[in-house]
Amino acid sequence: MTVIRSIALALLLVTAAVPSARAASDADFKAAYAAAEAASKEAASLRNQWTTTVATLAAAKKAADGGDFDRAVAAAKEAEALAKASILQATSEKQAWKAMEIR
Amino acid sequence: MKRRGSVLIGSAFVALAALAFAAPRVVAADKIDPATEAKAFRNYFTAKFPKVKLDDFVNGPYSMNADMRKQWVEKEEFPPYEFAVDAGKEMFAKPFKNGKTYADCFPNGGVGIRQNYPHFDAKEGKVVTLELALNRCREANGEAPYSYVKDEMASLTAYMAFTSRGKPFDIRIPDDPRALEAYENGKRYFYTRRGQLNFSCASCHVQSPGERIRAEILAPALGILNAMPIYRSEWNGMGTISRRFVTCNSQTRAVPLEPQSDEYRDLEYFLSYVSNGLPIAGPGARP
16 A cells, blocks of 8 residues: 555656646747737837847747647747847947947 | 054045945036037048048948949949939929929929938928928828838939039038937937847948948948938839838848838938038949
8 A cells, every 4th residue: 555655656746847748728829929019019119129029929920820839939938038138228228329429 | 542543444435435436426417519529420430541531431332442432433434323313303393283393392493402401390390301301392282292212202312412412411400409309319329229130320330331241341421321312233223311221220120110200310310410511422323
């Protein structure tokens, strides 16, 4: 009995330790895309949208439309990272541009 | 006791020094002086390229590279922009449906006035470029505006530039805080990095003129608008200032703004002002 319990416990531990390999779902995509879209909109409002953000967002949508949610989630996350980088650029350049000025 | 006293004095100095660093620096607000800035702008380029004559900066990459210059001089015998000048001349003279022409919208009938654009319109409180003025003329006379990035606008501005060749840029900044702000906004746009490649206009046209970027030789910012509009072999056609700004932004992987947006108008104001005194050389031809 104790042996069985130990095996069961070991199995549980192994299951918990192994990283989840489940495929991304439509819900995962929607959450990732919403976050990317929000960051992208913020970049656009700062007049500092990157072409790569727009293209990657479109790629995410296309992958999701084709049912490839793993690819769609990865692209959405990449788009969010690009948008956030463009926001950082716009924010830092509010002062940083002066360093380049001819005086 | 004596030792303790000197330790205390030492600590007080350290504390004062720390405070001095921690307190925000009080710096006199930067006063904008466009005339002094334009002089510094010009000096930067003349010092960087002492062999280039001042007026020659308007010839962009040809002022920087002897081989390209040789090809350009030969090309100028049958200039690729000639058809645009002819088309523009014809369009300029052709009456609108109401019988009026472009000449009715501009001082001196629109001839020999390119060097005065863009100008600051006190009524509107904004910069008005030549391209914008042309479309406003069309709309005021019941015609649909032209695209700012296509051939018709390039032809009209090519003709107007052609009639102004050799006239020095004469851009004014009136005593109006809004005009000064427009100039300052244009300057900030010029130096601000954007796009995934993290380039500003200045990255190419101030830091690297004369250098190659892929197969092209970068033009200096001084005089960069004097030869507009241009025939570009790369485009296989003519391009306006609007088209140039839009493609520059795209090349840095930045989403371009709308042609004739406030930012682009201010940028054109700044770039033209700092090239005051240099001759109009448009239309031009570039690789």
